[in-house]
Amino acid sequence: MGTPPIGADAREEDRAAYLDETARKFGISVEDYLLPTDGSIRILDETGALRPVGEQGTAPGHEYPLPEAGDLLEAYEALVVGRRVNDQNSALVRQGRMAVYPSSHGQEACQVAAALCLGADDWMFPTYRDSVAVMTKGIDPVETMTLFRGDWHGGYDPKKYKVGIQSTPLTTQLLHGVGVAHAAKLRGEDTVVLAMCGDGATSEGDFHEALNFAAVFKLPVVFFVQNNQYAISVPLAHQTAAPSLAHKAVGYGMAGERVDGNDLVALLAVLRRAVRLARDGHGPLLVEAHTYRMQAHTNADDATRYRQDAEVQEWLAKDPVTRMRAYLRSESVLDDAGEARIAEAAEAMATRLRDGLNEDVAPDPEDLFRYVFTEPTTQLQEQRARLVDELARDAATETEGTR
Incomplete structure (x- = not known):
């Protein structure tokens, strides 16, 4: 194999020390830190009941504290608003006010947690299906949906909101996110990047390049994979032979974790810890959320051609909105008055969308x-x-x- 280049041994020792230090933080081996726990992290069961700590899928070094009640109520409101937004956007497509809409109905918990785990100076790089995450970050809904009405630009200022324009190519946004994280590290900024993608995107070359670069340079990036079981019509089994998408992380020298993507409580806990670790200098991490796309890929897709109704019904019972509502009700964090207030906020968002997208835009040729x-x-x-x-x-x- 020849003589290794000058400095190669030192770089290998540095990498080993870096992983050892992180593993020692949790009192576990490097292998246990890098590999996801056996099964997905799940704090609420499918009925919304709090699972006993020993049944939450945790293991030493992978324990997650329960988020504060106030944070969970805020997240639930964003969840309900997100569901209403999805339904309203689907209606606007049918009315001809939007050219296309990739619904995240059923995945809203992932979207909400992604936005709420970040600090004011952190960046998010979403996919085309992450409109709810973009709105939860505080971007006006009409600005968010400008792209999908067929306009020539993305609708909002990425620098102002620290949110990349929603990306239709599957993984280009991961490279952009890694670039921002690298620049922030070189400037000494306290910035974490959340780079989002779907399960199909993990088959792209850009996915490999982004993860490899981020790991080699120990960049503060959280790669968030929303595994909704299908890359358009291609099931996950035709995408990878790995035990899980989270297991792919170890090949790059970063930690991976799996979480129930319909459990908003678990998502908040897992993503917040991932962001904190990245901010504290423990390098990039990969989080895989196991969820489901309840509706078609877009309004141009016929999902009945490649999946069975029984499968959809199975996931309907795991709905993140009803699960979270049941938990907050059982803990007396949510009551009828709170439900009414949240429903009003959701309807106000839907009205804002309808009114804004019903306005004809006069293009400026210049x-x-x-x-x-x-x-x-x-x-x-x-x-x-x-x-x-x-x-x-x-x-x-x-x-x-x-x-």
Whole structure:
């Protein structure tokens, strides 16, 4: 194999020390730290009852404290609003107000937890299915849905909100997220990046490149994989032979964890710890959420061609909204008045969406040239001048014709 390059042994020792230090933090071996626990972390059962600690899927070094009641109530409100948003957007597609909508109905717990686990200076890089996460981060719903009405831009300012534009290519956003994390580390900033993707995206080359780069440079990135069982029509079994997607993390030298993606309590606990570890210098982590896409891939898809209704009904019983409601009710954190207030907030969001997307947008033709380069080229300036002249002549002709 030849002589290793200068410094290779030192880099290997540094990597080993880095993993040993992290494992010692939890009093476990490096292997136990890197590998996910046996089964998914689940704090609430499917009825919304709190599971005994010994049955939550935890193991030494993988214990998760119960989030505060106030945090859970805030998360539940975002969950209900997210469900209403999904239903409203599906209706807007049928009305012709949006070109396409990839619903996250059934996955809202993942979306809400992703947004609420981050700090004010942290970045989130969502996929095309993560509109609820984007809105939960505080972005106006109409701005969020601008992309899906067929506009030419993403609708919101990524730098202002620290949220990347929703990505239709499966994994390009992971590379962008890793780049932001690398820049933040070089500048000494206290920034964590949450990079989101689906199970199908783990088959892409960009997934490998993003995880490998992040692990080698010990970047503060949490890779959040929402495993909803299908990459459009391709089931998970045709995507990977690994025991789980979380197990892929160990091949890159980072920790992986599996969590019940319909258990909002567990999601908040797992993602918050992952963000905290990344912020404290323990490098990147991968979290796989086991969930389900209740509706079709998009409004252009016919899900009945590749999955059975019995499977959908099985997951319907695991609905994250009813599970969370039952738990909060049982703990007297949620009452009728709280339900009414939350339902009103959800309806207000739906109204904001309807009203905003029912407004016709008058495009400005000069936008074709305005955002291509910071300093327009001579050719662009000439093209713009010709267009402005042509539009002016058309307007003059129209005015003359009305006299």
